[in-house]
Amino acid sequence: MPILSSIVNWVNTKRLHQIDLFRKYPYDVQRDGLMRLLGEAKDTWIGKKYGFSEIRTIEKFQERVPLSNYEDLQPVIKRVMSGEPNLLWPSEVKWFAKSSGTTSEKSKFIPVTQEALEECHFRGGKDVIAIYCQNYPDNKILTGKGLTLGGSHQINSYSNQSFYGDLSAIIIENLPFWAQFIRTPSQEVALLSEWEEKMDIITRETIRDNVTSLSGVPSWNLVLIKYILEFTGKSSLLEVWPNLELFLHGGVSFTPYREQFEKLIPSSQMNYMEVYNASEGHFSIQDEPDKDDMLLMLDYGVFFEFIPAGKVSDPDARALTLNDVVCGENYAIVISTNGGLWRYMIGDTIVFTSTSPHKIKISGRTKHFINAFGEEVIIENAEKALDIACSKTGAVIHEFTAAPIFMGDDQKGSHEWLIEFEKSPSDLDYFTSVLDNALCSINSDYEAKRYKGITLEMPTVRNMPQGTFYKWLRVKGKLGGQNKVPRLSNDRKFVEEILSLETAVK
Numbered sequence: 001m002p003i004l005s006s007i008v009n010w011v012n013t014k015r016l017h018q019i020d021l022f023r024k025y026p027y028d029v030q031r032d033g034l035m036r037l038l039g040e041a042k043d044t045w046i047g048k049k050y051g052f053s054e055i056r057t058i059e060k061f062q063e064r065v066p067l068s069n070y071e072d073l074q075p076v077i078k079r080v081m082s083g084e085p086n087l088l089w090p091s092e093v094k095w096f097a098k099s100s101g102t103t104s105e106k107s108k109f110i111p112v113t114q115e116a117l118e119e120c121h122f123r124g125g126k127d128v129i130a131i132y133c134q135n136y137p138d139n140k141i142l143t144g145k146g147l148t149l150g151g152s153h154q155i156n157s158y159s160n161q162s163f164y165g166d167l168s169a170i171i172i173e174n175l176p177f178w179a180q181f182i183r184t185p186s187q188e189v190a191l192l193s194e195w196e197e198k199m200d201i202i203t204r205e206t207i208r209d210n211v212t213s214l215s216g217v218p219s220w221n222l223v224l225i226k227y228i229l230e231f232t233g234k235s236s237l238l239e240v241w242p243n244l245e246l247f248l249h250g251g252v253s254f255t256p257y258r259e260q261f262e263k264l265i266p267s268s269q270m271n272y273m274e275v276y277n278a279s280e281g282h283f284s285i286q287d288e289p290d291k292d293d294m295l296l297m298l299d300y301g302v303f304f305e306f307i308p309a310g311k312v313s314d315p316d317a318r319a320l321t322l323n324d325v326v327c328g329e330n331y332a333i334v335i336s337t338n339g340g341l342w343r344y345m346i347g348d349t350i351v352f353t354s355t356s357p358h359k360i361k362i363s364g365r366t367k368h369f370i371n372a373f374g375e376e377v378i379i380e381n382a383e384k385a386l387d388i389a390c391s392k393t394g395a396v397i398h399e400f401t402a403a404p405i406f407m408g409d410d411q412k413g414s415h416e417w418l419i420e421f422e423k424s425p426s427d428l429d430y431f432t433s434v435l436d437n438a439l440c441s442i443n444s445d446y447e448a449k450r451y452k453g454i455t456l457e458m459p460t461v462r463n464m465p466q467g468t469f470y471k472w473l474r475v476k477g478k479l480g481g482q483n484k485v486p487r488l489s490n491d492r493k494f495v496e497e498i499l500s501l502e503t504a505v506k
Helices: 001-022 026-041 045-049 058-064 068-082 113-134 167-174 178-183 195-206 216-231 255-263 380-391 428-440 442-453 468-475 493-505
Strands: 096-099 107-110 145-149 163-165 211-215 246-249 271-278 281-285 294-296 302-308 332-338 344-355 358-365 397-403 414-423 461-465
Touching: 001 026, 001 113, 001 358, 026 045, 026 058, 026 302, 026 332, 068 107, 096 167, 107 113, 107 167, 113 167, 113 281, 145 195, 145 216, 145 246, 195 216, 211 216, 216 246, 216 255, 216 397, 255 380, 255 397, 281 332, 380 397, 380 428, 397 468, 397 493, 414 442, 414 468, 414 493, 428 442, 428 461, 468 493
Parallel strands: 096 163, 145 211, 211 246, 246 271, 414 461
Antiparallel strands: 096 107, 271 281, 281 294, 294 358, 302 332, 332 344, 344 358, 397 414
């Protein structure tokens, strides 16, 4: 595809200059972006309510518009879904991304405007290619097809005016015609909703394609890869797709899965690249191959604010702009977008690794943590500690979740870890000890609670049978694509469900 490559290279060069601009002038780009958003929405219901037309500064915007979460916006979103125009955004809103970021029972419907699709989600996809091509100038990624493994893609009709489904389904439905030539599987297959049927058909349809890239959540891609290898009788994915060179991943940490991917795709030429793409927007891209942080993308029609994670519940907490953040602090993200979300708390937490330019790592969720005894263990702590335990014991983890064991009459508190190993440690007690020591070294609050076992006792680690989490997700109706196992919980709901499922099987 020499003509396509030439066009892409020309477009990429122009775009990389724009990315350099917001690297150098982040605050100015964000401020100007916010003013454009306010100008576009000034005549909407929310724009009139908060006087968008009179706002000239970020400070005035923060003063007038309150912080919000989904529960705050839900009544208005329902009106938008029913076809009422000009409420949160001036243009027609007919697409809604059904959130499936957790195994929570509750669904969220996030407005996806045409502006959000074109200026945020599609631009993010094109920027991935631009940055990848800059980092790997000899790549052959556009000589083949990209296999995107999304969620349960079915599009549903809410009313005559609006439709909902996974974000990946909405993107597929709205892709420009030329994008269909560089992606696989076919749109009909990608839109299948039954995961196990879809996995089989994807395998049969794509094994003869020249697949050069994969993208999606690591856990589900791993399930697909193993299915393909079993179907074809091959031991390496490169025997199926010899020109495969990139796995574009997001949704969960790649650390627990890297060893398994490198075993099934044994090539030093295979590249891995992380993105942070949610139903609410495309937020960041890993721009340096040798570093595991991501560049915050500042010109996608998204204005960012940040609240120190420990103050999320404080009604008087001050939201910070890019000028005020520091490295190493755990922040909850607040966004205002061209999708009609205003000062919206998405529930994710991040840590800045650099403020020149602004680079981040995802540290967890505002509601996914263990803090039953004041230990404040977040997902980043858990993943680092597990990585240390695996490194010292030779174990490989497939899936895990953890929750507190609450204090009783005759017992102190502790944590319970349900772990499904790809390769089990030879000594589970030693693995548990290393995990405990690693958490103490990483988290001073956990260390204080573990001191002489005064508050917390040694954690309990359970080696779960192969397929445990898959069976649980199947029971929950959450197989496929964007569904993820909750890593940490401050109650025992998920842990008890999984344990009861195993008891029922026995």
